[in-house]
Amino acid sequence: xxxxxxxxxxxxxxxxxxxxxxxxxxxxxxxxxxxxxxxxxxxxxxxxxxxxxxxxxxxxxxxxxxxxxxxxxxxxxxxxxxxxxxxxxxxxxxxxxxxxxxxxxxxxxxxxxxxxxxxxxxxxxxxxxxxxxxxxxxxxxxxxxxxxxxxxxxxxxxxxxxxxxxxxxxxxxxxxxxxxxxxxxxx
Amino acid sequence: xxxxxxxxxxxxxxxxxxxxxxxxxxxxxxxxxxxxxxxxxxxxxxxxxxxxxxxxxxxxxxxxxxxxxxxxxxxxxxxxxxxxxxxxxxxxxxxxxxxxxxxxxxxxxxxxxxxxxxxxxxxxxxxxxxxxxxxxxxxxxxxxxxxxxxxxxxxxxxxxxxxxxxxxxxxxxxxxxxxxxxxxxxxxxxxxxxxxxxxxxxxxxxxxxxxxxxxxxxxxxxxxxxxxxxxxxxxxxxxxxxxxxxxxxxxxxxxxxxxxxxxxxxxxxxxxxxxxxxxxxxxxxxxxxxxxxxxxxxxxxxxxxxxxxxxxxxxxxxxxxxxxxxxxxxxxxxxxxxxxxxxxxxxxxxxxxxxxxxxxxxx
Numbered sequence: 001x002x003x004x005x006x007x008x009x010x011x012x013x014x015x016x017x018x019x020x021x022x023x024x025x026x027x028x029x030x031x032x033x034x035x036x037x038x039x040x041x042x043x044x045x046x047x048x049x050x051x052x053x054x055x056x057x058x059x060x061x062x063x064x065x066x067x068x069x070x071x072x073x074x075x076x077x078x079x080x081x082x083x084x085x086x087x088x089x090x091x092x093x094x095x096x097x098x099x100x101x102x103x104x105x106x107x108x109x110x111x112x113x114x115x116x117x118x119x120x121x122x123x124x125x126x127x128x129x130x131x132x133x134x135x136x137x138x139x140x141x142x143x144x145x146x147x148x149x150x151x152x153x154x155x156x157x158x159x160x161x162x163x164x165x166x167x168x169x170x171x172x173x174x175x176x177x178x179x180x181x182x183x184x185x186x187x
Numbered sequence: 188x189x190x191x192x193x194x195x196x197x198x199x200x201x202x203x204x205x206x207x208x209x210x211x212x213x214x215x216x217x218x219x220x221x222x223x224x225x226x227x228x229x230x231x232x233x234x235x236x237x238x239x240x241x242x243x244x245x246x247x248x249x250x251x252x253x254x255x256x257x258x259x260x261x262x263x264x265x266x267x268x269x270x271x272x273x274x275x276x277x278x279x280x281x282x283x284x285x286x287x288x289x290x291x292x293x294x295x296x297x298x299x300x301x302x303x304x305x306x307x308x309x310x311x312x313x314x315x316x317x318x319x320x321x322x323x324x325x326x327x328x329x330x331x332x333x334x335x336x337x338x339x340x341x342x343x344x345x346x347x348x349x350x351x352x353x354x355x356x357x358x359x360x361x362x363x364x365x366x367x368x369x370x371x372x373x374x375x376x377x378x379x380x381x382x383x384x385x386x387x388x389x390x391x392x393x394x395x396x397x398x399x400x401x402x403x404x405x406x407x408x409x410x411x412x413x414x415x416x417x418x419x420x421x422x423x424x425x426x427x428x429x430x431x432x433x434x435x436x437x438x439x440x441x442x443x444x445x446x447x448x449x450x451x452x453x454x455x456x457x458x459x460x461x462x463x464x465x466x467x468x469x470x471x472x473x474x475x476x477x478x479x480x481x482x483x484x485x486x487x488x489x490x491x492x493x494x495x496x497x498x499x500x501x502x503x504x505x506x507x508x509x510x511x512x513x514x515x516x517x518x519x520x521x522x523x524x525x526x527x528x529x530x531x532x533x534x535x536x537x538x539x540x541x542x543x544x545x546x547x548x549x550x
Contacts, residue, residue: 131485131495133485135497177497177498183507187543
């Protein structure tokens with residue numbers, strides 16, 4: 001059952017610890033993991049990420065790895081003929097991450113939705129840090145002239161006054177978890 | 188709390204006159220003692236087998252410490268620091284918390300060691316405190332061991348407390364998850380000693396703080412220390428997020444302040460669960476069933492995983508609210524947190540570590 005994965009791991013030079021970790025999985029889990037890793041040619045780092053998340057989800061939710069990977073979402077990605085191999089791998093990891101980090105993924109999704117709703121010029125980019133660590137919104141402008149910069153700043157200034165941007169900052173600050181409320185300025 | 192029972196005590200030649208050896212012999216009369224020459228034994232070999240870190244906790248070494256006893260707490264890179272000093276009188280810990288950072292920090296040197304040369308330790312502390320009389324120090328002994336878990340066997344505090352109680356410019360913190368306070372109760376702390384507990388709800392204690400005192404035992408021990416004249420501290424660290432954590436933590440805060448007088452509490456701290464990637468690997472290996480690694484933790488700029496920022500800010504704010512409702516006066520600080528999180532939780536950031544240290548020292 002482990003053969004396709006082991007052949008692939010050997011060909012890619014995976015470390016022994018990663019192989020051992022795979023072999024410690026139950027037979028059904030090995031089959032389910034191999035069915036993603038081998039055809040999508042996942043790198044060792046991707047495999048380690050996936051194993052971490054799979055094990056953590058299974059421990060948290062009390063499901064088996066093969067049960068988790070047999071969900072419709074994964075079958076749909078793997079069976080989507082429009083997607084290339086690397087896109088499928090990206091989508092599989094995104095789906096796993098969404099299950100592994102449900103609240104963080106939700107906040108990130110809500111922020112992304114509001115940034116899209118601003119319909120910013122492609123030369124203006126708004127991003128938040130990975131995992132929301134730091135609690136800031138980064139704005140990047142790309143201008144080739146003073147006039148272009150002035151125009152982009154004017155549009156950005158209008159965007160900054162919208163409810164979407166206010167909500168983005170609220171989401172960054174509290175993740176939709178509670179109303180902002182800070183201490184009284186002393187320890 | 189489960190008593191500590193080493194299978195063997197190894198004593199370095201030259202430590203025969205130490206009061207620690209005398210105490211160990213008395214407390215562990217039925218445990219075999221073996222003597223060894225320094226250099227003839229590699230501490231790295233103290234732990235062996237599949238779980239070398241865990242196995243190392245089964246033997247106790249009494250040895251001389253060659254380096255400095257007193258160090259500045261290293262804190263965590265880029266995080267707000269509280270200007271704390273640490274005394275390492277022992278290395279490793281008889282308890283076995285699944286999240287313990289020593290699993291990584293002491294992985295190559297896991298021997299459970301107690302240092303016999305207390306006189307050198309006291310001389311070093313005396314020199315530092317005398318040289319800087321205008322600076323007020325906060326010093327703790329619970330950095331790479333538990334301050335009190337070995338106390339019934341080694342009697343270290345009976346040597347240390349009288350010295351620190353006489354110093355005008357220091358607070359000595361004894362930080363523990365044990366209830367081993369018997370040795371402290373007839374000593375005079377003279378307002379210079381803070382006995383503090385790392386606190387978690389019983390659910391966390393039972394699942395992940397192996398061989399420690401229960402929540403009730405810790406609270407009872409704190410009360411006894413307070414009655415004996417000690418200042419107290421409580422560290423809500425590591426705070427763990429799980430379904431129902433709010434009720435458990437709120438109830439724990441209520442139990443604590445129903446039992447102790449908040450006016451005698453020197454400080455309180457909060458810090459969420461955090462791990463380096465190396466510690467995560469060690470935890471997976473040693474405690475594969477722990478649920479601590481299933482939280483929504485992300486990799487932070489200082490190289491540690493923590494709950495994502497809005498989640499932990501929400502945890503801190505809730506906890507601060509429960510604390511402030513019952514203990515409005517003692518200072519509360521965050522351990523190993525960023526300026527951004529301080530700002531969100533307290534509405535300010537300490538201007539510098541000395542300032543924060545001073546505020547904590549002079550409450």
